[in-house]
Amino acid sequence: FERTLQRSQIVRSLLGPYPITTNFDQDLATLTAETHLLFLPLARYLRTLPLSPSTQVPRAEDQYQALHNLLSHAAYLSICVRLSPTIFFWFDEKPGENYDQDMHTNIDTEGWTWSKRSIMKQHATRQVEWQKRKGAVEQELKEHLQAGTLTSREGARAREELEDVKTSSPVEPAREYQAQCKIAVFPSIKRFKAGSAKDAQRDRETSGGIPLGEKRGCREREICKAGLVCYYGKKDKSAADQHPPLLDWIDLQRQEKEEREGSLAWKAGKLVVKAGVTAVGAGVVVASALPILGVDVPDVGFPEIDLSFLRVPKWLSGGVETAEGL
Numbered sequence: 492f493e494r495t496l497q498r499s500q501i502v503r504s505l506l507g508p509y510p511i512t513t514n515f516d517q518d519l520a521t522l523t524a525e526t527h528l529l530f531l532p533l534a535r536y537l538r539t540l541p542l543s544p545s546t547q548v549p550r551a552e553d554q555y556q557a558l559h560n561l562l563s564h565a566a567y568l569s570i571c572v573r574l575s576p577t578i579f580f581w582f583d584e585k586p587g588e589n590y591d592q593d594m595h596t597n598i599d600t601e602g603w604t605w606s607k608r609s610i611m612k613q614h615a616t617r618q619v620e621w622q623k624r625k626g627a628v629e630q631e632l633k634e635h636l637q638a639g640t641l642t643s644r645e646g647a648r649a650r651e652e653l654e655d656v657k658t659s660s661p662v663e664p665a666r667e668y669q670a671q672c673k674i675a676v677f678p679s680i681k682r683f684k685a686g687s688a689k690d691a692q693r694d695r696e697t698s699g700g701i702p703l704g705e706k707r708g709c710r711e712r713e714i715c716k717a718g719l720v721c722y723y724g725k726k727d728k729s730a731a732d733q734h735p736p737l738l739d740w741i742d743l744q745r746q747e748k749e750e751r752e753g754s755l756a757w758k759a760g761k762l763v764v765k766a767g768v769t770a771v772g773a774g775v776v777v778a779s780a781l782p783i784l785g786v787d788v789p790d791v792g793f794p795e796i797d798l799s800f801l802r803v804p805k806w807l808s809g810g811v812e813t814a815e816g817l
Contacts, residue, residue: 492685492703496576503574511570519566523559530558578683583675584717587724590670594679599720603670606722610664617661628653664723671724679717684710 506512538548549557572579590597597603632653635646686694686706694700 492576492578492706492709495578496703499574499576502570506570506574511567515566519559519563522566523555523562526562527555527558577685579714580681580683581678582681582717583678584672584719585675586672588672589726590672590719590721594716595672595719595721596716597670597721598676598718602673603721603723607664607668610668610723614661614664621656621659621661625653625656628656667725668723669726670721672719673722673724674720676718676720677715680714682712682714684712686710 512518534551534554542548584595628649632641632646632649635641635643635649640646641650684691685703686701687708687710690701690706690708691710694706
């Protein structure tokens with residue numbers, strides 16, 4: 492709480508007498524244009540889809556203005572949060588999270604109903620097929636019983652098939668499915684204020700408020716629940732159905748890119764070294780062949796290089812190439 496209080500005081504001193512930053516309008520206009528360009532392909536695609544006669548397609552100008560208003564409200568809310576000495580806790584939900592009515596709000600009841608209805612229809616279809624299969628096996632078993640061939644090979648096979656059918660009955664959707672998050676629209680927000688209810692009463696009665704160090708405990712208040720678009724999803728998903736988190740996926744892609752670039756750099760380095768060795772070898776061959784061909788090699792006057800700083804191994808200076816020296 493002390494750190495949050497100091498941050499709010501610093502932000503207030505930076506803003507001065509103004510409610511927003513000096514570059515607020517310019518940065519907001521740039522961010523709105525970038526966001527509009529980001530969603531432009533999706534907006535164009537949605538406009539090509541067939542719509543019902545009662546659906547009114549909004550104008551592009553109205554969409555741009557709505558996007559500008561949304562971003563401006565979010566930006567101003569961010570400034571207000573940093574100006575407050577209280578602690579705000581934002582919790583973003585992820586797709587696939589189980590729906591909890593104490594923490595979430597389903598903002599698309601129609602989509603949720605359609606999703607659940609489709610699962611119920613699939614279950615009803617499987618139930619009808621299972622009943623048909625069970626009835627056919629029971630009829631076959633009844634015929635074996637009437638014919639007295641229940642103990643025969645065909646009768647034993649019919650009994651085993653009936654047991655398999657009974658154990659493979661479709662599971663009720665309520666046991667396999669439940670409401671889950673499909674799209675998280677906005678997070679759940681909670682606020683924590685320093686001090687108990689008695690401290691808040693003393694704070695209002697005392698001129699200038701009581702110091703932060705004299706407050707005890709904190710108070711929690713839920714500002715809003717998370718807004719979700721829910722669907723009827725399976726409770727226990729297999730590992731193949733689980734998608735890695737976005738940040739983990741980005742790290743994995745970055746590692747693979749670095750490995751590819753490192754491999755390419757290593758191959759390029761080997762190629763450069765080979766080319767250099769080849770060029771040096773060609774230069775030596777040409778330099779050796781020039782006197783043979785009768786070409787005068789001019790003395791360019793290379794300066795003598797002092798190589799006294801080089802340390803010559805003992806085995807090389809002694810002229811003995813031992814295995815230990817090598």
